Amino acid sequence: MAPTVTPPGTYAGVANVLAVLVLLSEFAMLRAALLRAQMRLYAAQSLLVSVLAAVVAWGRDVPELYVLAALSLALKVVVVPWVVMRQLRQTRTEIAGSGVLGVASEVLVAVVVAVLAFFATSRFHIASPALPTTALGLAVAVIAVSFVLMIVRRDVVSQAVGFFSLENGVSLASLVVAAGLPLILEVAFLFDLLVAVVVFGVLMRVHHRRARSLSTEHLTKLRG
Template sequence: MINLCAAVLLLLSFAMISQRRTVALVDLFTAQGVTLAVSTLVVALGTGQRHMYYSAALTFALKVIVLPVILRRLIRRLGVQWEAESRLDVTVTMIIGLLVVIFAFGLAEPISALATTVTRSTLGIALAVVLLSFLMMITRRKAVSQVIGFLAMENGLFFAAASATYGMPMLIEFGIALDVLVAVFVLGVFFFQIREQFDSLDLQHLESLKEK
């Protein structure tokens, strides 16, 4: 069951990499949140640790309800519903993604050989999700998709924590959740600033910050 969740998570990461439209990215991010919550719940049921239940509830509230709502509202207020990534070679990105996954699996193998948890084999997938989100942030030009990539990376880290050590202590989890929430707010403010400055959310413009 946890393996199935891990596989779905990996699949969703690839779907995010190959998705051009920003609104669809938010949907995929929501789906990733649901999968994450379900997998945390599965771990909680399997191990009987109480804090994992809270963690699953927190994940669901934050990543399935709050963050997608904020992102959707941001996209609507920025008026970029129909915007799509124009220069994105999906085939090449996917093949690079495959190499990244192989790298992550190779990297995780010695670690998971040492671990004793029942979920140790999913560590490679968690690592792959992190690296794939990283790849997504690198290949994207639009600010909103980069932020979604950042949030997806956090999902991967959370899954890694859940699979390697049965979750972090409650306090740290709350801290991270708050951090992510604040980050989205701050980045939302940034979006408006960027757009006011350059009339677009294309981060290419940020590369030439010279006085003319």
């Protein structure tokens, strides 16, 4: 048994709790079956990431991060869900569809993957002045679980949300190891994401127009 772990400070505790909530929202996405629920969870997760950016800005005195927090709030909490919901309004579909596995098995698989991610991250000994290392492990776990989400879900919306939340995981990781990244680059990343979202939206509509559903189960023509 490891010796008693000294409790981290209040700042680290709050930051870690936010990071844990980001991971939990990722798990919730595995479970959510309705399109709206998926998008809401994504918005909530983005909100958490933005709040965490503000917390880092306040706690470590990095004023640029306030700007980043505000931008990511505007883009990822408001614009992206709005764009996607708008694109989907015409499809008149409510239910995103089910996964390949049952929800409980999906969660258990994701737990295993997340623990592996944790374990892997702890081996790298990457320490950062901005946030405790736990948050980095959590970020990598978010990324790993988002891959599970993209793999086990069989509808375009869940897969797209999987990609968006992958980006949230990367944002979380960048708060840990790259809090000082020049603002202009962060902004470039965010706008790139926005472009990607629009393209995802367009392709979702193309898919719906061709297939008359949002499911990807019949995407089996191209093989070999």
